[in-house]
Amino acid sequence: MLAKALMLQGTGSDVGKSILVAGLCRAFVNRGLKVRPFKPQNMSNNAAVTADGGEIGRAQALQARACKVPASVHMNPVLLKPQSMIGSQVVMQGKVLGNAKASEYQAWKPKLLGAVLQSFAHLRNEADLVIVEGAGSASEINLRANDIANMGFARAADVPVLLVGDIDRGGVIAQVVGTKAVLAPEDAGMVAGFIINKFRGDPALFEAGMRLIVEHSGWPSFGLVPFFADAHRLPPEDGVALTHRVKLRDGRITIAVPVLPRISNFDDLDPLKQEPDVRLMLLRMGEPLPAEADVVILPGSKATIADLQDFRAAGWDIDLIAHVRRGGRVLGLCGGYQMLGAKIDDPDGIEGPAGGCDGLGLLDVATVLTPKKTLVEVSGVTSEGAAFHGYEMHIGETIGAGLRRPMLTFADGRPDGAVSPDGRVKGCYVHGLFADDGLRRAWLQSLGGQGSDLAYEQSVEATLDALAAHLEAHVDLDALLETAR
Known part of the structure; x- marks a missing residue:
């Protein structure tokens, strides 16, 4: 029936x-x-x-x-x-x-x-x-x-x-x-x-x-x-939620997120919003990256080159370099990870007009966008030994010497992402990392926070x-x- x-x-x-x-x-x-x-x-x-x-x-x-x-x-x-x-x-x-x-x-x-x-x-x-x-x-x-x-x-x-x-x-x-x-x-x-x-x-x-x-x-x-x-x-459906300006709590860790026009998979940020130690700042185009930020997160993008061009047009590339020189940390997720490299090429025009552009140069990697799309759930450990689970959803192949210092290692032994020599700039292709309570707590503690007892998945249920x-x-x-x- x-x-x-x-x-x-x-x-x-x-x-x-x-x-x-x-x-x-x-x-x-x-x-x-x-x-x-x-x-x-x-x-x-x-x-x-x-x-x-x-x-x-x-x-x-x-x-x-x-x-x-x-x-x-x-x-x-x-x-x-x-x-x-x-x-x-x-x-x-x-x-x-x-x-x-x-x-x-x-x-x-x-x-x-x-x-x-x-x-x-x-x-x-x-x-x-x-x-x-x-x-x-x-x-x-x-x-x-x-x-x-x-x-x-x-x-x-x-x-x-x-x-x-x-x-x-x-x-x-x-x-x-x-x-x-x-x-x-x-x-x-x-x-x-x-x-x-x-x-x-x-x-x-x-x-x-x-x-x-x-x-x-x-x-x-x-x-x-x-x-x-x-x-x-609950995870929001689309970017309308990011345009709602809400008063954010004061926290000992300030995380700045530049909200680019083609931002994707921004539910990566949801668990951080609920952490009492975190002051999450979602920045509109035209707003500077705050000098007091401990971490800048570059989230995913549906059109990485176009968003990187908008990132530069907003002056955020200059702000980001200054942030790194002050000793600040940077985390790139998926498209944000690609932006942190030396070069992004889209020879087939998969995400826009065919061509390429220089990346931000903070990781020693380069990416070529390819038609094949990776869609898979993954798990493993971070470079610090913390367990994680999440999912990959991306196009592109990333190469370069920076891959010798991977941010993540999957359960099957494959490496993912890159870490700068000083350990302050990191990037990977995995989404959903912060929904893992243990990883999120360890990461916040590494930034000087205490890490709460928030059980994110139980909270959603x-x-x-x-x-x-x-x-x-x-x-x-x-x-x-x-x-x-």
């Missing part, structure tokens, strides 16, 4: 769809159901390696975790990884299909719909319930032709839709009612009701607002969800359970199950 399905679409981006889907997945799993997450099309450079050897959006990997099952490429069959303001790498069922400009991609969609429906059918065959997440806004009627992410998918797969509005950003009545006004009648007919998310204050004060939404949209309410304060403990309980209290889950088909 095929699983029932239900789809959450938003009145806009960043209304909380990903978190709601994760919470609903865990809530229904806790009720004893076999649940699977599904997102037909995602646009994010925050990706995860799957158990079946591909890559999907990080949000779907979190949702799989909420379902207590391994992540699969079928949970996010189309992943768009932006490489420029107008173009993206297209990943289909976990493997790179090619690059396309936004205008070109519109013509690709009908061809991709078959793979989307195939993956959806695969999940329905192994579950009781599939919870689907839309992308962006349901009201983007300018993109409705050939749509595979929102109403186009819902209609093709005959999946009822719940519309999610975000009251925290204001204008939620207009969000929901306006969506009803612009949708074609056939699409509006797919909407079974709405959820209002991120409410703060006394719910009684918005009772009239809920009634007005019902009156003007004709859609019933499935719940008013109060703001979930611990959402920041506890937060998912708390989110599930939160939704049990504020959403009519029984009605959701009855609505699913």
